[in-house]
Amino acid sequence: MKRISILLSCLLLAIGGSAQAQGGTISVTAEAEAKEPATAAGTPTRILTNVGAPGTGGQTGESRTSTVGTTGGYHAPGNPALPSKADGDSMSNEAMAANSATASTNSLPRTASHEPTILLIGLGALVAALLMFRRRASV
């Protein structure tokens, strides 16, 4: 029973971690990738603190609450900054404004999806279940 509980806990933890990393606020992957800041792209967050230095596209010392789940603004030196979008007369305009207002970060976006991990967990579970079924059927 103990063994089963431990196995189950590990499995559920692994799945929970992957699923939360997809859309929640806790990210197992982000923790493993310690080099990147907590607001790296792909890690939705509620409170975005703009920490960009003056002239880098970020807004200095301003905290902003956002519910769009957009993180990680990137301003490359030499690229034209997006124009001000104060009118906000459309949804896409608001989304663009939110993107522009997010903090300037010092890392490139994280572009590894969690599907392969989840698929692997599913395959492992299926194989284990089939093996158990076969073993039980043969007894």
Added chain:
Amino acid sequence: MFHRRGTPATGSRARFFERVLFLVAFLSFGYVGSVALDRLYFQRIESVRLARFAPAGPVAQNPKKRPTEALGVIGRLSISAADVDSIVVEGVDARTLRRAVGHIPNTALPGEPGNVALAGHRDTIFRGLGRLQLDDPIRLVTPTGTYLYRVEDLRIVEPTETEVLAAGPAPMLTLVTCYPFNSIGAAPQRYIVRAREVGRPAIARSRTTPHVDPP
């Protein structure tokens, strides 16, 4: 205390565990399947929207708006050498990158001077990026026309090397994805494809005059 194999208690426990494993497998496959379907649906819908804004259409109702503001979609990225054919939308949040290629905010848009930086998942849309070679063509279809690029640099960088997004003297396109391609989990590095613009839209219209339907 463990029961001996074959006792009824062990059998029922095994059956329970087996069912849990089947459930886990079902949920995992269901999640992955739903993500794939969502991506297909999103790509289809946005393709239709993009097609409506053909370059030959009339001028914009609100010329102050940029195409991305009006559409929410930047264009379609096609790289035959890497089997990439995807809609490009603004942003690099998790949801956007699950569905399409994302335009990195605050980098140039196609047609603007600077560096157009796009990011995509290494295990879905940008899976074939590792097959790209120098001089391979890249096509970016936007509401203002089609932009052609040629690959001029392939490199692997650390996630902190944001200099790759810097603008050069000529219009550039930079594709960013995680590296290594075949690893599972967090990616320690980034794969960068830099391409120079070699062709401007055949139908040259100003970026500030896209075709936008009246609200």
